[in-house]
Amino acid sequence: MANQTYIRGLIEQESRSTDPLLDWWHPVGWSADFGEQPTQVVLLGRALAVWRDADGAARCFRDLCVHRGTALSLGKVSDGKLACAYHGWTYDGRGKCLAIPQLAADAPVPASARALVFACEERYGLVWVCLGTPRAPIPDFPEWDAPGFRHAACPPYAWQCAAPRMVENFTDFGHLGWLHDGLLGSRDDLEVPDHAVQTEDGTLRYSLTMRVPAAEGINDLSGPNGLMTNDYVLSLPHAIHLRSRYHDTGRSRVLFFAVRPDSATVSTGFCYQSRDFDLDGDDRRYVEFQETLAEQDRVVVESQRPEELPLDLADELHLKFDRVAVAYRKALSAYGLLT
Ligand code: FES
């Protein structure tokens, strides 16, 4: 009885929850990491079981069997149906329980025997889940299907921080030449060029032309001028598409970055390094470059307090080159995503 109350309570809590992040798409992992058998992932503090049905379509359930609260991710999939590890109750992809082995063969399966199912889509080699009603589509990554681009997936970044902190770091210009001196800029040239931010329909758009050092490795395309124009699209709540064009060579790099908020203080970032050159080349140098940057960033971001971005702009000191940070706080707040 107590168990039923607990499970019902959890399910009611899902339907009543006021967490506005439930109503957005979030990446939960690389498609390639989800096979037929269920895998547990944690999103917004909730344990989920992701598995594949007979058509190979990704399915996402609350990782909880309504019978005795067992994690469905311990179960086994066969013939496109997920059988709970404990007593074998068997669910189809829509969460309907088709079979309860302990019942007599002709006894009906109660309608309340259901798994809690969430919207689940695959896009750009990632599985995306929405725990509520989506307020916006999955963010755009137009180069994904475009010919002439090669995409290198970086190992996921598991950071002890709130997702907006991770997102903001990705688009913070002021730190590039300072923290990443010699890699993404130089301490001799830190002035942030003027830029405007357009906020519309849950996206922030801004462009910035800057000089990058013609360093060994990734920026050897920057040429003698070293100028690069960066076009950003930040999609609420936690995704960034950045297209960088080197003026001297006309070549482009694209970074697609989407963050899974595991909880209020743990986040996982999924990042593609894409390029329209060196199409047969080794991805490792691009991925390793990104890893070097990410490790420099991680230490800083994990130290930031408060853990959440402050809602009150007066709680921080913003200068004019922090325009994106201010626009991001305002946009999050307009959707109730900053409290
Ligand atoms: Fe899942 Fe009993 S707990 S079938």
Ligand code: CO
């Ligand atoms: Co950085």
